[in-house]
Amino acid sequence: MLLSTKKSDVLQYKGCNFFKQRLVLSVLSGKSINITEIRSKSEDEPGLKEFEVSLIRLFDKLTNGTIIELNETGTSLFFQPGLLVGGKIQHDCSLQRGLGYYLEALFMIGCFCKQPLNVTLQGVTCTNVDPSVDLMKTSMISTLKKFILDDEELDLKVTKRGMRPLGGGEVVFKCPIRKQLRPVQILDNGMVKRIRGTAYALRVSPAMANRMVEKAKGVLLNFIPDVYISTDHCKGKQSGKSPGFGMHLYAETTNGVIYSSEQISNLVSQGEEPSIPEDLGVAAAQRLLYEIYLGGITDSTSQSLAILNMALGPKDVSKIVLGPLTEYTIGFLRNLREFFGVTFKIENYENEEDQGGTGSKKVLLTCVGIGYTNISKRTI
Template sequence: MLKTKYKRLKGSQILRQRLLLATLSHTPVLIEDIRTDETWPGLRPHEVSFLRLMEKICDDSFIEINETGTKLKYKPGIVMGGRHLVHDCGTSRAIGYFLEPLIVLALFGRKPLSINLKGITNDSKDPSVDTFKSTTLPMLKHFGVDLKDVVLKIESRGVPPHGGGEVTLTLPTVKSLSAISWTEEGMVKSIRGVSFSTRVSSQFEHAMITSARGVFNRLLPDVHIFTDHRKGPQAGNSPGFGISLVAETTKGCFISADTTVSYGHAGESTEFEEEKKELPPPEDIGEQMAYALLGEINQGGVVDSTHQGLLFLLCALCPADVSKVRVGKLTPYGIETLRNIEDFLKVMFNIEADPSNGTVVLKCVGSGMINLSRKHS
């Protein structure tokens, strides 16, 4: 019997992406020195939860964690997908943390995926489920994914610290993605958005919308921000409010910005502090997010800064053909993604700055990823 050869890595940076790429490239990994110098060393609860999620959608994977959580051995199995799966994401990170790698994995599964995810739907650390619905999933269309089989339904909302949110995600499988040439941003033609509130007055939503519209209406007329006030079980377990905004361009690009205001994640403060802390005014939040969206638009590129990593991943997983994309200033996450792609898939991007508008054009030849386990109907 052949002994498994593990790729050795160190540290905790972008752990979920390393596990995603290890799975897609069938590369066993041994990750050491996970937060060994920190007060609480080892894997965090959300990282362990992500590993459990991988176990649920993959068959025959092997996971071994040492006692302190500072060493992880992972041998990937076959991505199966499946119907009616359920996973509790916990409350240390939002559902958005799990969604990005899950979307990519599901496309290369044996069967279409239908999964119910429980936890935090909206927070200030990870992209909200609204942003995934309005911006992330439509990106897949450019790579040849049929959007009629892509559904993200928000069953209930949950904010930090106690969550209580729930979403259902349905995704098809693909034989392979399509290489793209996506470099034209176009002009912004409309702005859409959702403001929500849980366990606070619905006036918070209207205040955010009014202040956001005050910024946008000076620039274009087509602005519609909807409200989503949740009560009872659909409002989760903690009070909070937030807003997700998306600008659509004439070339089919979606640029987003979002945030959520609540009392923070579990473990970040004591109950006494939680009671005393005051939330910022909703008017300020609406205005700040409007300017944040304008900042993303101003940077240029076919996606916003949050979606750079996913865009590069999808390009690298395309057939062995040239893909070409334009983004704004490269983010630290985007740069780390490019390094991980080269490390696992041996795909290198050619990067050229465009001094005329401060954007960056990236080209690569895809790794030729084909879904060999896909079931044919």
């Protein structure tokens, strides 16, 4: 467990755990952070990784007046955030991580910029390490829409796909600015009414996508008849620089809740076992069924985004029901308390109308928002 102490108005941390979370909350709260002993015991590669430096550079582009101090070995970082500006930005991301790693941060800060976000990210769109851009498009956009009104300007467009290790993908993320979020009280996730998805094949035979679709539908049609999975065989520049294939699935409920899953082929060039399309399709379908089983008003990928928007909302009570909290979400709750002093009431949730076999145990999260306001957003 990492310890943090407040000293001279600078939050002190040790180690690299929850690095992105702390940068995001630092920018939103305006509080400086000092992180020491970043992989200091690693003999091969001490200090910050390339993808972490790339994230810092992205925040530097999004803000004005940010002060960044990094020692020679990269094991100590001082970060003093500036004014969150936003606007039109283009950023080449590290190929070590997927674009989803960077997009999560943009989803969290986008509404509070001075200018609407129009960010073009280039790199790896699909990876087993981070959520893919397809999953971000369904899961996080549906979650963010619950907290903002007039969401027509919120969009994530995949212009090029790119697999590891060479990438070549590109996405455009647009996010409107808002003066304030709205409180939510959502307890019922509803019943699954349809399942949609996409199977894509990059620089490999189009038959790969069809083979994935056949097996995935073979699993899902046992539970619901409304299943449609499209195929996307990218050509030329739209297919990136590396071969691979994958599948993204999502289920929509009667109350507009989205559950997402995905599976992506292994990297044979780096010694991993070659993926079989049929196995990958079955795994994607089973993962989606598991997300539905976990339940809640959002899937496990977007738990932190929902919690952040509850904490930053108006000074009113917000309540949501989630499935079992991930370790990432638990760490986020601790960091929220450090930066904003917000604590949540967490209790087991049982709906009296539910009968047995309705999924895993749920938790009810309740908090009073801090009334966070975008001071750059003018009111008419």
